[in-house]
Amino acid sequence: MSSDRIDAESKVSGNQANIPARIRRELDIDDGDQLRWHLEDDGSIRVHVIQQQTGTFADFDGYAGEETTDVTSDHDAWGVDIE
Numbered sequence: 001m002s003s004d005r006i007d008a009e010s011k012v013s014g015n016q017a018n019i020p021a022r023i024r025r026e027l028d029i030d031d032g033d034q035l036r037w038h039l040e041d042d043g044s045i046r047v048h049v050i051q052q053q054t055g056t057f058a059d060f061d062g063y064a065g066e067e068t069t070d071v072t073s074d075h076d077a078w079g080v081d082i083e
Contacts, residue, residue, distance in 0.1 A: 008020035019029060029035075032052035039045055 008023050010018045010020055023029070027049050028051070029049055030052070034050040034052070036048040036050055037045060038048070
């Protein structure tokens with residue numbers, strides 16, 4: 001992208017600025033994604049989109065085993081065989 005080209009504009013309201021829809025679509029920015037801001041020496045701003053990880057626990061239905069567990073005592077030892 002050329003730095004002389006204006007792709008889109010938005011206004012600041014309070015401490016927030018909207019990301020124009022065209023930019024969101026182009027960069028596939030969605031709810032939950034994070035923006036990492038870098039202020040360059042020349043005063044320009046570089047923004048990296050950190051997309052939210054999905055699916056990690058989205059399909060997890062919980063523990064279906066027969067062993068009773070107590071989260072307060074078993075939390076850190078879960079899956080660890082203690083001899």
